[in-house]
Amino acid sequence: MNDSSKAGAANISQKNAAAKAGDKADYSKTLFLPQTDFPMRAGLPEREPLLLARWNDLDLYRRLREQAKSAPRFTLHDGPPYANGNIHIGHALNKILKDLVTRSQQMLGYDSNYVPGWDCHGLPIEWKIEEQYRAKGLDKDDVPVLEFRAECRAFADKWVDVQREEFKRLGVTGDWDNPYLTMSYPAEAQIARELMKFAMSGQLYQGSKPVMWSIVERTALAEAEVEYKDHVSSTIFVKFPVAASDNAALAGASVVIWTTTPWTIPANRAIAYSPDIAYGLYEVTEAPEGNWAKPGDRYLLADALAETVLGVAKVTSFRRVADVNGVDLAGVLAHHPLHGQGYDFGVPLLPADYVTADAGTGFVHTAPGHGADDYMTYVRHRAAFEAAGTPEVPHTVQPDGSYFPHVPLFAGARVLDDNGKEGDANARVIAALADAGALIARGRLRHSYPHSWRSRAPLIFRNTPQWFIAMDRDIDGSGDTLRARSLAAIADTQWVPAAGENRITAMVSGRPDWVISRQRAWGVPITVFVDRETGELLRDDRVNARIADAFEAEGADAWFADADGARFLAPDHDPARFEKVTDVLDVWFDSGSSHAFTLEPRADLRPRKRRPEGERLPAAGKAPDFDTVMYLEGSDQHRGFFQSSLLEACGTRGRAPYDVVVTHGFTLDEQGRKMSKSLGNTLAPQDVIRQSGADILRLWTASVDYWDDQRIGPEVLKGVTDQYRKIRNTLRWMLGSLHHFSGAELVAAERMPELERLMLHRLVELDQTVRQAYAAYDYKRVLAALAPFLTTELSAFYFDIRKDTLYCDPASSLARRSALTVIDQIFRCVTTWLAPVLAFTAEEAWLSRFPSEAGSVHLERFPELPPTWRDDALAARWAKIRKVRRVVTGALELERARKNIGSSLEAAPAVYVSDADLLGALKGVDFAEVCITSAISVRDGETHEEAFRLDDVPGVAVVFARAEGRKCARSWKVLPDVGADPAWPDLSPRDAAAMREWTKAHPGEPALGAA
The missing domain is CATH 1.10.730.20 (Isoleucyl-tRNA Synthetase; Domain 1)
Incomplete structure (x- = not known):
């Protein structure tokens, strides 16, 4: 508390104390x-619930809508949280930010609406039900699918209600009575319609590509469902004997690769190299007895990595035999390291721009069924694979992580077990390579590796048939593609902060086709039929309409209740000719479609006038004449909700569903660490509310x-x-x-x-x-x-x-x-x-x-x-007055510390001002009033050196003096004219006048002052 604040507080307490002491008349009731x-x-913990109840009784949300019904619309479309547990501090941040947006935009003059939503399908909820089954010793696959789906729905319903009350307790205003749920029948019907739009426009296709696969959860995962954690992998250096080459120096040599996934060696079909890397042929001249790398062995290695590789292989002496330029490796064919044991095909060396000499050997083991880069190498060089006798991408690993029965040597071996722990596949492959004399070194490496964010188990890339939405296919013969539309829409959107635009642009520019299928049960099915003879998708508006109508009435369960889809196909098509797809949609497609079943159908949310494409939002504070839709989520949603919504809307409507995208960061503990139960540093919003209030x-x-x-x-x-x-x-x-x-x-x-x-x-x-x-x-x-x-x-x-x-x-x-x-x-x-x-x-x-x-x-x-x-001129003048006041306040604080005064009203300092500009600003101002002193004198010029000064206010000096006169019994100012009014001998003239007015206004009150 500063000097003047203390003075004001002292005045009140002193006046009340005087009345108790009885030494003077009690003027306190006249103040x-x-x-x-x-x-x-x-x-707040007790008062806030009462206000929430009052808002509910007022029907505040409805009154806000009615009040602003003719205003431009500002709609904040909720990114749905999963309905699978109590909210955490990140949820609280997100929902409070949304409420700050909607409340402030409403008060700025918009009809600012917020309708909460929940993501109700998918792995997070299905996983919870499976955990309950496992605890009871049951297997999900033994439960009828409709029964299982009913349990998932009940689970989601429960947590929607719990989270709704927790969000409301934060003070968030929205249409809580009518939220959107991805599992509602109308939502499921619309999600199916959106999927069928992609099918009808030719953007949906089935392909066999390597995708992120969870062995524990038995499903493909999207990038947004993946987290990267440290993982220890087995590493091996493997030699592939050269089988054919135009370079005679390579006869009898081996190409050496390094991999952190030994289990993928049975799926190897090529070796990638870089034309820009300098390679050499290295001969082992000395090595320990019994070593895997033996004298006389010749290895093809990148020059920059050769010494390191040979050192790891425990080679004690070697010589460089020949230069090998990367461009000369075209046409080289190697044997598989397990050649003669069921792997009797050629392994071509192929150029690839992702090969570097930073680590490994300069050659990259390529298994097209187990990696994105590997698969693209296959796509680009399909003819080379056909010539080598491997025209197809191999299927080596089954959904449970075991090798297919047709895989030589390793049928049944498992990469990971049902709990995500390492199986026997790595050990068996390494042993087979060692027996074949193909291994030159092995080790262990701790590195960042993809894991399921739900089961926390490691993932694998696995070649499997999936459903994709194409990023680069022509849409309906328009000459446009989903990628091109999306990039244009990104540039047409306001991103807050602006860096978000660059981030999502980079993601969309380089992203592969969108894998939308999941091998699960709790979700909206991929509602398409495939012709058993031609493999073509059935495209029929009548069938699509029957599917959507059934979903509106019965929900997505209608798809699973019909074994062959006859109710949808008949009478127009023979059910025996078509296969009904049983995969469900990626939940990101659900939430990405939420604009279609939330914003568009509701009259109170539907934009009446969309912003013209290419027209940017106006400057802050300027109201547009069009409606605005905002998405606001964490920055991780550039690869999640923001992107899936963008792709879905651009694929079906040609533009983004939003005008503004706002992102927030993550909530960390006070040391800047990520919150986790294992660290014990979590902070529950419920606890903060109970202790301090929302x-x-x-x-x-x-x-x-x-x-x-x-x-x-x-x-x-x-x-x-x-x-x-x-x-x-x-x-x-x-x-x-x-x-x-x-x-x-x-x-x-x-x-x-x-x-x-x-x-x-x-x-x-x-x-x-x-x-x-x-x-x-x-x-x-x-x-x-x-x-x-x-x-x-x-x-x-x-x-x-x-x-x-x-x-x-x-x-x-x-x-x-x-x-x-x-x-x-x-x-x-x-x-x-x-x-x-x-x-x-x-x-x-x-x-x-x-x-x-x-x-x-x-x-x-x-x-x-x-x-x-x-009044800028007035403000500039008072800025100068306040500068001088700071010097006076500083001087009085010093006198109070010295016990020379108790209150600033006991002072009457002299203020010397040599700065003409500051002196002019003080003219006409009651500076004693401004400084809360009983009197003050302002003088032009300098004074003695002992005066109080502040270094940052040159030209001002203060000399302390005590106020002269008597203390007014009512205001406590010390003034020479106290008692000038004989009727009020203990008051200043100002206070005497106040008392006259007060007594007239309070007839019958006891007289105060003089008898």
Whole structure:
């Protein structure tokens, strides 16, 4: 608390103490001291549920819609969380940010709508049901599919209800009674329709490619379902004997490869090299007895890696026999290292741009069925594979991670077991290579490796038939492709922060075709039929319509209830001719289609006027004449919800479903570590709410740089709580002072003192800052502007100066009425500006000021302030006045520390000002009032060296002096004219006049002052 704040507080306490002591007349009841029921202690955990109940009784969401029905629409389309557990701190951040958006955009003048949604299908929920089965010793595959799906639906229903209440407790306003659920029958029907649009336009196809495969979960996974963790792999260096080459030097040599997946060696069909790498032929001249690499062996290696490889192979001496340029390797054919044991085909050497000399041998083992690069090498060089006798991508590993029976030597061996632990495949392959004399070294490597984010088990790349949406196929003969449409839509979208555009552009530019099939049971099926004879998809609008109609009435269960799909095919097609697909859709397709079953069908959400393509959003704060759709999620959703929604909408509608995309970072602990149960550093939002209230979480959310990763923990929340307390105390003081203001005492701005006009000017400045910050979704900038205004400019400056006027001036005083008029305006502005952030506290304060049964601060707009209040010249003058005031305040603080004064009202300092500019600014100002002293003298020029100065305010010096005169019994100012009014011998003339007015207004009250 600064000097003037202490002085104001001392005045009140001293005046009340005087009455108790009985040494003077009790004037305390004649003062206009703050009075309010708004408590200093917030009690948010108890008070917030009452306000939630009030909003529910008011039907606040519906009233907001009715109030703004003619305004431009700003719709925040919810990215659905999984309905499979209690919410965590990341959920809280996400939902609070969404509420900050919708509340602030509503108060900016939009019809800002938020409809929550939930992702109800897919692996996270199915996995929970399977865990329950495993705990009971049951196998999911033994349960009828419809029964299993019913259990998944019930599980999702339960957690939707739980999470809904947890989200509402955060203060999030939305259409909680009508959320969208991906498992609702209309949603499942629309998801099927969207899938069938891709089929009808020729973008959907079935292909056999290597995809991320979870052996534990028995399904393909999307990149968004994968996390990378450390994993220890077996590594091997394997030699492939050269079988044919135009280079005679290579006769009897071997090409050496290095791999971290020994189990893929049976699937090897080629070796990749780089034409830009310098290779050499190296001969082993010395090696230990019994070593795998033996004297006389000749190895083809990249020159940059040869010494390292031979060292790992324990070769003690070697010589370089010949140069081999990368370009000369075209046409070289090798034997498989297990040649003669069922692997009797050629292994061609093929050029590839992904081969480097950074690690390994300079040659890359290529198994087209177990890697994306490997598969593309097969696609580019199909003729070479055919010539080598391997025209097809091999299928080597079954869904359970075991080799197919047709795999020589290793049939039945498992890569991973049902729990994701390493099986026997690596060991058996390594042993076979050693027996064949094909191994030259082995080791272990810890490296980053893909894992399922659900089971936490390692994944494999596995060649398997899947359904894909093509990125580069011509769409309906338009000459356009999904990739081209998506990249154009990205450029047409506003990304916040802007770096998000580059990130998703890079992802979409390089992404492969979208694998949308999952080998699961709980989801929307891929509702297509395949001609058994031709392998072609059935494209028939009549069949599609029957499928959609059935789903509308019965949900997606209708697909699984019909064994062969006859109800959909007949009478137009013979069911015996067509195979019904049983895979379900990737859940990202579900959520990516959510715009189609949420935004488009609902009259209250459907954009009435979409932004023209190519037209950017207007500058912050400028309302467009078209509707806006926003998506807001974590930055990981560039590869998830943002991208799947983009691809789905561009494939079916030719444009993105959103106009603005906002991303936030991850929530870390106070040390910057990722939160995890194993570290014990998690922080549950439910615990914060129980202890401190949701408004503390909301204030934290608004104060952090959410575009980046943020930190939270006990110490962080302690700082947030301190900030909240200061904001609340400022609101409380304003409410207490406004107790004495009915509104009838309004004063026009032009009649107000300068100090009040300065505050009106600051409101106009802040209004522009706050509006622009809210329009730019930059909530930390809102608080960065409001927090110092509340604590420094108001509490420690304006309110402190005006306490004497507000408490002691006559009720009719122009200065007092002006101050109250300004405080009323400040309260309205600040409370509405804070309402999106402190939803509960702002409502509590608003109702304390305007106790209407039907009222709510959230039904208000940000106040429209007269531009005539802005006065830059006045603000510049008062900036100078405040500079001089700082020197005076510093001098008085020093005197208080020396025990020379207790209150600044005991002082009457002399202020020497040699800076002409500062001196001119003080003319006409009651500087004693500004500095909260009983008197002050301002003098032109310098003074002695012992005067108090501040280094950053040159030209100002203060000489302390005590105020002369007597202390006024009512205001505690020390003045020479106390007692000048004989009727009030212990009061100053100002306070005597106030008492005359007070006694007239309170007839029958005991007389105070002189007998």
